[in-house]
Amino acid sequence: xxxxxxxxTKIIVDRLGVEESEVKLEASFKDDLGADSLDVxxxxxxxxxxxxxxxxxxxxxxIATVGDAVNYIQAKQ
Amino acid sequence: xKLEGKVALVTGASRGIGREIALGLAKQxxxxxxxxxxxxERANQVVAEIKELGRNAIAVQxxxxxxxxxxxxxxxxxxxxxKLDILVNNAGITKDNLLMxxxxxxxxxxxxxxxxxxxxxxxxxxxxxxxQRSGRIINISSxxxxxxxxxxxxxxxxxxxxxxxxxTTAKELxxxxxxxxxxxxxxxxxxxxxxxxxxxxxxxxxQIPLARFGEPSDIAxxxxxxxxxxxxxxxxxxxxxDGGMVM
Numbered sequence: 001x002x003x004x005x006x007x008x009t010k011i012i013v014d015r016l017g018v019e020e021s022e023v024k025l026e027a028s029f030k031d032d033l034g035a036d037s038l039d040v041x042x043x044x045x046x047x048x049x050x051x052x053x054x055x056x057x058x059x060x061x062x063i064a065t066v067g068d069a070v071n072y073i074q075a076k077q
Numbered sequence: 078x079k080l081e082g083k084v085a086l087v088t089g090a091s092r093g094i095g096r097e098i099a100l101g102l103a104k105q106x107x108x109x110x111x112x113x114x115x116x117x118e119r120a121n122q123v124v125a126e127i128k129e130l131g132r133n134a135i136a137v138q139x140x141x142x143x144x145x146x147x148x149x150x151x152x153x154x155x156x157x158x159x160k161l162d163i164l165v166n167n168a169g170i171t172k173d174n175l176l177m178x179x180x181x182x183x184x185x186x187x188x189x190x191x192x193x194x195x196x197x198x199x200x201x202x203x204x205x206x207x208x209q210r211s212g213r214i215i216n217i218s219s220x221x222x223x224x225x226x227x228x229x230x231x232x233x234x235x236x237x238x239x240x241x242x243x244x245t246t247a248k249e250l251x252x253x254x255x256x257x258x259x260x261x262x263x264x265x266x267x268x269x270x271x272x273x274x275x276x277x278x279x280x281x282x283x284q285i286p287l288a289r290f291g292e293p294s295d296i297a298x299x300x301x302x303x304x305x306x307x308x309x310x311x312x313x314x315x316x317x318x319d320g321g322m323v324m
Contacts, residue, residue, distance in 0.1 A: 038252065040209075046203060 004051075004073050008066065011046050015039065033066075047073065050052035079305040081106035086151070086157040088141050088198060089168030091120035093267035094217065094293045098165055099123055100130075101297030102304060105162065108133040110154045114140055114168065123292040133158075137309025141168045141194030144201075151201040160209060162305045164202045166195040166239075167217040169232075171269060177229045184231045189236035192242070199246055203255075212255035215303045216243050217296070220263045220319045234260075240315050247313030256304050256312040265291040286321035 009023045016033050029035040029049065044060045047053075051073050055063075063069050085102045089095040091113035099109045102122065108128055111134055113120035117166040120136040127134035139150040154161050169191045172183040197214055206212025222236030232291055240259055264270060264281050270290075273281075282290070299318050301303055302308055317323055 011082065042207060047206070 003030055004077075005066075005070050007050055008047065008069055008073070010065065011043065011050060015043055015046060023066055025070065026067070027066050029066075030064070043069075051077070053077075078104075078106035078132055079301060079307065080163075081160040081306070083107040084110070084154070084160055084200070085163035085304065086110040086112065086154050086161060086198075087165040087167055088139075088194070089114070090123060090165075090222075091116040091136075093269060094166040094237045094262065094265055094296050095165075096123050097187065097297040098167060099134075100126060100167045100296065101126040101301050102133065102163065102165075103130050103132040105301050105305070106264065107304070108158055109159075110134070110150075111136045112139050112141070112150060112168065114138070118241050119211065140248065141198055142189035144197050147194075147197045148202045151198075151205070151298035155205060159281050161202055161205045162209070162211065163213045163215070164198060164206075165215045165300055165304075166198050166218065167234075168194055169217065169269075171229070171272075173228045174230075175228055188238075190236050191232065195239050195242055199242070199257075203250065206255050207250070207253045209225055209305060210254045212250075212253075213247065213259040213304045214250075214255065215300055216257070216259040218259045218261045218315060219245070219263045220317060220323050223261055223315070223317070224323045243315065244313045256303075256308070258308070258313065259315040260296060260299055260312055261315050261319065261323075262305070263291055263317070263322040264271045265296060267293060282310035284322055285319070291318065292321060 013020055013022050016035055018033050027033055029040050044055050048055055053076055082167050085107045087099045088097040091109040100113050103109050110125045111120050124134040124136050137150045137153050139146045172187050216239050218239040219236040221233050222240055226233055243259040243293055296318055
């Protein structure tokens, strides 16, 4: 859990230029972290690379918060 | 050379305008993926000519209207060259008929290759270009997509659709350093236009202020411009390269 969250957090901080403290599980990419739609697409792309998995478009659309991303990755691993 | 170190993918590059575009990009220093649908021999010929220019090239067979086939082509490009800087959506077909006589199949075939193909290829390269934070997408539309043309409802609808797709893609990708522009060629001498009757050709010639048909190289020159840094402040535009036919 910690490892996945740590790696996801690092990607979000790098990509969106937010503070690590802002990246909470319940934080919404768009509403809380200032991401636009294209940022979210890019985040998903980077998560795919980081965790070496494919996230389908249907699944990607359901990933709205940091927690969604972490849970999705853990379920798939 | 304007395109040294760049990698370009040109669809429908085995003949006609596409062939000239592939050679034009190579002459400016780009390595080129020569996509073809059926003409393997001619595609290999283009590859050989590019290699004579001292650039790298590979021929890749792909039906641009098939998403899986397109994904494989883009993967082959990245596997070979490690990146992709320029996509030229050039592949196209005609199946002309009066609207009253046009079969549903003729409509579908032309829309699938000429419009859906552009969507699929653009979607497939976007991931790589977004990562690179740079890219050039050049769509070959047609002047009839602007003006309309009797007997080409399917072709005109597709080419007009490409202009709209160009504008939308340009807006979606601008923040990632990717520009998307279209070229609307007029009457260019190729296999596709050789099929027209002399009467039709004479009639068209009268409508061209520069009083001649275009050569494939007339289009390739503008593609090189749009692929290069010279056009960096342009996106979402459609350039008419038609001897002044439609203003």
